[in-house]
Amino acid sequence: MTNSGFGVTIVTGASSGLGAGMARELARRGHELALFARRADKLQSLADEVETESGVAVTAHSLDVTDHDAVFAQFRSVSQDRGGLARVVVNAGIGKGARVGTGRFAANRDTLATNVIAALAQIEAAMEIFYEQGHGQLVVMSSVTSGRGLPGPMNAYAAGKSAVTHIADGVRLDVAQRKSPIRITTLHPGYIDSEMQDRTGRRHRLQVDADTGARALVDAIERGRGSECVPRWPWTAYRLVVDHAPRRILTRIL
Numbered sequence: 112m113t114n115s116g117f118g119v120t121i122v123t124g125a126s127s128g129l130g131a132g133m134a135r136e137l138a139r140r141g142h143e144l145a146l147f148a149r150r151a152d153k154l155q156s157l158a159d160e161v162e163t164e165s166g167v168a169v170t171a172h173s174l175d176v177t178d179h180d181a182v183f184a185q186f187r188s189v190s191q192d193r194g195g196l197a198r199v200v201v202n203a204g205i206g207k208g209a210r211v212g213t214g215r216f217a218a219n220r221d222t223l224a225t226n227v228i229a230a231l232a233q234i235e236a237a238m239e240i241f242y243e244q245g246h247g248q249l250v251v252m253s254s255v256t257s258g259r260g261l262p263g264p265m266n267a268y269a270a271g272k273s274a275v276t277h278i279a280d281g282v283r284l285d286v287a288q289r290k291s292p293i294r295i296t297t298l299h300p301g302y303i304d305s306e307m308q309d310r311t312g313r314r315h316r317l318q319v320d321a322d323t324g325a326r327a328l329v330d331a332i333e334r335g336r337g338s339e340c341v342p343r344w345p346w347t348a349y350r351l352v353v354d355h356a357p358r359r360i361l362t363r364i365l
């Protein structure tokens with residue numbers, strides 16, 4: 112699938128990591144972009160670089176996704192200015208959870224506020240516009256860790272990814288009931304190089320580099336399936352193992 116030529120692709124959390132990688136790869140493949148994040152200078156530099164390299168229109172928009180009114184207003188404004196929305200990639204996220212019961216409630220609260228409630232605001236804002244247009248693709252960034260309750264710092268993060276996976280599953284059923292051509296794509300990335308991964312201070316032995324990850328993410332977006340692990344290998348198998356492994360093995364493979 113190439114760019115349909117109808118509307119723009121919104122990517123949130125595009126100032127670094129997977130969002131920045133997807134922005135570069137989507138533009139290379141001809142998709143016009145509207146990029147969102149809080150770090151406006153970093154985002155504007157990326158937009159300028161990507162527009163020059165690809166020749167497609169790329170705009171940068173400063174947004175904190177936890178400002179829910181701003182999410183609705185900015186998605187609406189981009190849609191009106193750019194001839195509609197081809198797709199919205201709900202990617203902005205944080206990974207700063209902490210072991211429950213260790214006095215770090217604020218870290219877990221912030222993780223869920225950004226990765227679930229702010230993601231829901233983006234999904235709501237996107238779906239309103241898609242229903243009006245009668246088309247569009249919602250892409251929700253989940254994780255290979257979304258299928259099971261996980262220990263330690265991954266607790267709130269995995270629970271949040273489970274929540275957004277279920278929200279996307281429910282919206283997919285809504286769309287099917289309406290016999291609408293709107294597509295709902297949930298991506299479950301494995302470990303991919305990014306600022307979030309850098310902050311953990313360790314590199315998972317199966318972690319893939321940022322370019323490989325970005326190409327695989329955009330391949331999956333363009334395939335438009337309901338749900339897939341990215342890259343598919345080894346992460347489809349890894350997810351199955353995480354979902355079903357006995358507890359003593361689980362902590363060794365995370």
Ligand SMILES: NC(=O)c1ccc[n+]([C@@H]2O[C@H](COP(=O)([O-])OP(=O)(O)OC[C@H]3O[C@@H](n4cnc5c(N)ncnc54)[C@H](OP(=O)(O)O)[C@@H]3O)[C@@H](O)[C@H]2O)c1
Nearest residue numbers: 124126127128129149150175176203204302303305306307
């Ligand atoms: N990397 C992986 O291995 C991996 C695996 C599975 C899932 N994921 C998911 O992929 C997504 C991207 O993660 P990443 O690894 O690329 O992390 P990252 O490099 O830290 O990027 C996170 C992005 O989200 C933005 N963001 C965070 N809070 C925001 C807020 N309140 N408002 C607006 N933007 C906000 C950040 O931009 P600003 O700070 O400029 O706002 C940044 O652009 C996340 O949803 C993450 O859970 C990543």
